[in-house]
Amino acid sequence: MRKLFTALLFFGYLLTSWAQQHNTSTKYVAPTDPKVRAKLAAWQDLKFGIFMHWGTYSQWGIVESWSICPEDEGWTQRKGPYAADYNTYKKAYENIRTEFNPVKFNPEKWVAAAKTAGMKYMVFTTKHHDGFAMFDTKQSDYKITDSKSAFAANPRSNITKEVFNAFRKESFLIGTYFSKPDWHSEDYWWPYFPPKDRNVNYDPTKYPDRWQKFKDFTYNQISELMTDYGSVDILWLDGGWVRPKNTIDPTVDWQKAITFEQNIDMARIAGMARAKQPGLIVVDRTVAGEFENYTTPEHTVPDTPLSYPWETCMTMGDSWSYVPNDKYKSTNQLIQLLVKIVARGGNFLLNIGPSPAGDWAPEAYDRLQHIGEWIKVNGEGIYASRSVAPYEHQNIYYTQAKNHSIIYAFWLSDKDEVTLPATVQIPLTKVAQVKNVRLLGRSEKLTWRYQGNTLHIQVPAKLQKNNGLQQAATFKIEY
CATH class of the missing domain: 3.20.20.80 (Glycosidases)
Known part of the structure; x- marks a missing residue:
């Protein structure tokens, strides 16, 4: 019963x-x-x-x-x-x-x-x-x-x-x-x-x-x-x-x-x-x-x-x-x-x-x-971060470090394994100059250019697939 x-x-x-x-x-x-x-x-x-x-x-x-x-x-x-x-x-x-x-x-x-x-x-x-x-x-x-x-x-x-x-x-x-x-x-x-x-x-x-x-x-x-x-x-x-x-x-x-x-x-x-x-x-x-x-x-x-x-x-x-x-x-x-x-x-x-x-x-x-x-x-x-415009763009979500010198752009994947495109475009606002960009969890250097309020990141072939990243890739942008 x-x-x-x-x-x-x-x-x-x-x-x-x-x-x-x-x-x-x-x-x-x-x-x-x-x-x-x-x-x-x-x-x-x-x-x-x-x-x-x-x-x-x-x-x-x-x-x-x-x-x-x-x-x-x-x-x-x-x-x-x-x-x-x-x-x-x-x-x-x-x-x-x-x-x-x-x-x-x-x-x-x-x-x-x-x-x-x-x-x-x-x-x-x-x-x-x-x-x-x-x-x-x-x-x-x-x-x-x-x-x-x-x-x-x-x-x-x-x-x-x-x-x-x-x-x-x-x-x-x-x-x-x-x-x-x-x-x-x-x-x-x-x-x-x-x-x-x-x-x-x-x-x-x-x-x-x-x-x-x-x-x-x-x-x-x-x-x-x-x-x-x-x-x-x-x-x-x-x-x-x-x-x-x-x-x-x-x-x-x-x-x-x-x-x-x-x-x-x-x-x-x-x-x-x-x-x-x-x-x-x-x-x-x-x-x-x-x-x-x-x-x-x-x-x-x-x-x-x-x-x-x-x-x-x-x-x-x-x-x-x-x-x-x-x-x-x-x-x-x-x-x-x-x-x-x-x-x-x-x-x-x-x-x-x-x-x-x-x-x-x-x-x-x-x-x-x-x-x-x-x-x-x-x-x-994630921790001690602040929201920052434009907040989100398509599958990209943004946070900012407390000192306002770093923006984190989270590229969300629809699958557990992250597969990145050859070029990732990240709109930025109120950023005059980008000093450095890297992908958290990977040591490889990235090629990028900042033009027209958009950051264009070239993703090496070896980082596009089988990169070991899960759920979301995070680009650390120093400016």
């Missing part, structure tokens, strides 16, 4: 990764705190990070949290033997923790793979919308370390602490994903009323004492994460419907459905968090203002560079959390995404969903290994 349940859930899991796209805020407010500005600048130089959605939902191989949301959307559909009755399903869902026992959990293995790939920062789901804490919170017993959870007796049961410590030892910036809504909390979904949708199921202005309890609960859980888990660099807050009502954008469909005032008091939360973690980057997703220090286009690469800090978050497979037999993007797709995002001035946060056993799929390790091989050759054009 369990295998049948998992199979039914998986087949009902179509288009999940695209279902919850978050509209990017357009009104950016730059932070004024010098420590936050410095941390944000350092983060922008890192370019490439690892994201992980992991929780008890992984045990069933279903969309993270959303199947307990009483909305009639494609990604919220319940499947399997408990699906006919909402309350029965929700009870069974909350009981998954008695099965979830990731005995192969080894964060050091993840760190090694992420470091090999050239990733420099991480964001981990400490609590998703279902309210299950992957850390030892004192505010609730719905957590990985509670005695009812199968993994509680494991010496590494405080998963968030283990993950943070392992990545911090290898000098990653540490990001904590935290869901503002909590569908397990009786002060968010009050049992007196049935939940109607993703939002709070009562009017906080009518029951202010209950809402204050939820605000305190949220504040206290974030305080724990800021106090007991070492240095934290990013507080990545999801669930943008928990927001002041005056920040709702009526042109966005999901925001139009926000009925009640849900002010969580971000000034209080951010003030406390930064007192404990000076310089902390706060990302209150989709809530434009002083607490959205960078924006997070989801599964989207902006068409043009943005004038403020941003990060594309995207899945390596088709889903955010583990599903059986997920289809992973190719190495070529992932490297092209990295190049396009960085060329437009953004960071790339790439998600992998660990399995119920506590490991990544072999395909994930394979992709990271091959990305790392490419980064070893071409990484100098």
Whole structure:
């Protein structure tokens, strides 16, 4: 029955990764705190990070949290033997923790793979919308370390602490994903009323004492994460419907459905968090203002560079959390995404969903290994780079070194093996004189001329094919 349940859930899991796209805020407010500005600048130089959605939902191989949301959307559909009755399903869902026992959990293995790939920062789901804490919170017993959870007796049961410590030892910036809504909390979904949708199921202005309890609960859980888990660099807050009502954008469909005032008091939360973690980057997703220090286009690469800090978050497979037999993007797709995002001035946060056993799929390790091989050759054009006009031309994408004396032109291949034409033409703007050109990963000298704002590079026959280059060739142009 369990295998049948998992199979039914998986087949009902179509288009999940695209279902919850978050509209990017357009009104950016730059932070004024010098420590936050410095941390944000350092983060922008890192370019490439690892994201992980992991929780008890992984045990069933279903969309993270959303199947307990009483909305009639494609990604919220319940499947399997408990699906006919909402309350029965929700009870069974909350009981998954008695099965979830990731005995192969080894964060050091993840760190090694992420470091090999050239990733420099991480964001981990400490609590998703279902309210299950992957850390030892004192505010609730719905957590990985509670005695009812199968993994509680494991010496590494405080998963968030283990993950943070392992990545911090290898000098990653540490990001904590935290869901503002909590569908397990009786002060968010009050049992007196049935939940109607993703939002709070009562009017906080009518029951202010209950809402204050939820605000305190949220504040206290974030305080724990800021106090007991070492240095934290990013507080990545999801669930943008928990927001002041005056920040709702009526042109966005999901925001139009926000009925009640849900002010969580971000000034209080951010003030406390930064007192404990000076310089902390706060990302209150989709809530434009002083607490959205960078924006997070989801599964989207902006068409043009943005004038403020941003990060594309995207899945390596088709889903955010583990599903059986997920289809992973190719190495070529992932490297092209990295190049396009960085060329437009953004960071790339790439998600992998660990399995119920506590490991990544072999395909994930394979992709990271091959990305790392490419980064070893071409990484100098990625890290600490800046966007530069003309940004892109056909299959060529540009970045610029911080000192503005080098342009990197990435020539993207439609195959894993790079085959270059006899002549590569690279348009350049605002470049008076080109001093030198070379091909990263190769020592051969190139013949070139710069004329009419276009760099004409003659590629020797031996470099056109069988050149050993993969996915994208990078021309380093000194000027």
